[in-house]
Amino acid sequence: MNYLRGISGKIKFGEPLKGHTTFRIGGKAKVWFEPESVEDLTNMVRAAGKQKLPLFVIGSGSNVLIADKEINGVFIKLSSAYFKKMSIKSATIYCGAGATLAELINTAYFHGLSGLEFLSGIPGTLGGAVFMNAGISAKISAEGGSASGGKNGKTKTKSIGDFVKNVTVMDYKGNVKKINSDKIIFTYRKSNLERCIILSAHLKLLKKDKKKIKKNMLEYIDKRRKAQDYAASSAGCFFKNPSNELSAGRLIDLCGLKGRSVGGAAVSRKHANFIVNKGGAKAGDVLSLMSLIRKRVKNKFGLTLNPEVKIWQ
Numbered sequence: 001m002n003y004l005r006g007i008s009g010k011i012k013f014g015e016p017l018k019g020h021t022t023f024r025i026g027g028k029a030k031v032w033f034e035p036e037s038v039e040d041l042t043n044m045v046r047a048a049g050k051q052k053l054p055l056f057v058i059g060s061g062s063n064v065l066i067a068d069k070e071i072n073g074v075f076i077k078l079s080s081a082y083f084k085k086m087s088i089k090s091a092t093i094y095c096g097a098g099a100t101l102a103e104l105i106n107t108a109y110f111h112g113l114s115g116l117e118f119l120s121g122i123p124g125t126l127g128g129a130v131f132m133n134a135g136i137s138a139k140i141s142a143e144g145g146s147a148s149g150g151k152n153g154k155t156k157t158k159s160i161g162d163f164v165k166n167v168t169v170m171d172y173k174g175n176v177k178k179i180n181s182d183k184i185i186f187t188y189r190k191s192n193l194e195r196c197i198i199l200s201a202h203l204k205l206l207k208k209d210k211k212k213i214k215k216n217m218l219e220y221i222d223k224r225r226k227a228q229d230y231a232a233s234s235a236g237c238f239f240k241n242p243s244n245e246l247s248a249g250r251l252i253d254l255c256g257l258k259g260r261s262v263g264g265a266a267v268s269r270k271h272a273n274f275i276v277n278k279g280g281a282k283a284g285d286v287l288s289l290m291s292l293i294r295k296r297v298k299n300k301f302g303l304t305l306n307p308e309v310k311i312w313q
């Protein structure tokens, strides 16, 4: 591939994608790229732009469903040490987009910095979490003991956007810029950081007793494992909740769909908003099951469920 000549970093052609997603589903990437530096990334982004090749930025692949074919584009994974760097100044933590949430939360804990404990147990990278505005559902928040946000039994959702001070991104032309939080719109499982590659973020935390932080982290992991289906391959909650009060899982459950399957894909018996890969599921199985669920919920409740999971086909 001539257009890639002179670009440094790890480049592969036809890389199987299954192993790069928590769903264990996906075809191949036309081009797979793991840059070692910002310069590598700029070179690739510009080369792909000239070739009109779409870019797919992938973190831990824990919120994506990828079709079972060769995807025409460049998959970018910020897995090198450069993109996983972290540093701390006072109560602010700098984190590279390729670091996992577990690495970030553990580093914060180690330095006695609190705030992100509610993300404990969520698979994913900082980049994916910021892009998706990852967070906690009202249900887990309600069950979340001392860490829950509510007063008088009221529950509150929390998301990573609440802690972001600024984000450094590269646009699809290869230009790098810093965006302050007042310019970023974080809404439910969404940010306006579209068409850019998140490189790093500064997050504002609070100093706290380490023992309390650890207790909070363990509580959240425990609640998540009790409430969600961690035993099977999935992409977490498949649909967005229609509102804070109405959970997609409850609506799907009320339609009697727990355990319903299409091919290798099934509605989890533990959490109805989890579509799981029972083994050998194709993306098409998941999409057929998704349509069936949407139809049944629409017929019974008149509500349209929208996927939280990003579908690449």
Ligand SMILES: Cc1cc2nc3c(=O)[nH]c(=O)nc-3n(C[C@H](O)[C@H](O)[C@H](O)COP(=O)(O)OP(=O)(O)OC[C@H]3O[C@@H](n4cnc5c(N)ncnc54)[C@H](O)[C@@H]3O)c2cc1C
Binding pocket: 022, 056, 057, 058, 059, 060, 061, 062, 063, 064, 078, 097, 121, 122, 123, 124, 125, 126, 127, 128, 129, 130, 131, 132, 133, 134, 135, 136, 137, 189, 196, 197, 198, 199, 228, 229, 230, 234, 235, 236, 237, 310
């Ligand atoms: C068992 C399980 C439980 C889960 N529980 C929760 C939960 O409680 N709360 C919650 O919010 N989520 C949850 N999730 C979903 C998922 O873990 C989060 O959305 C996570 O933040 C996604 O991060 P990722 O790195 O895996 O992103 P990916 O899945 O790789 O990508 C998701 C999206 O982010 C984009 N993206 C990734 N990295 C970057 C980057 N550097 N720059 C720009 N865009 C980028 C991708 O292009 C894609 O559009 C769960 C998933 C699983 C499998």
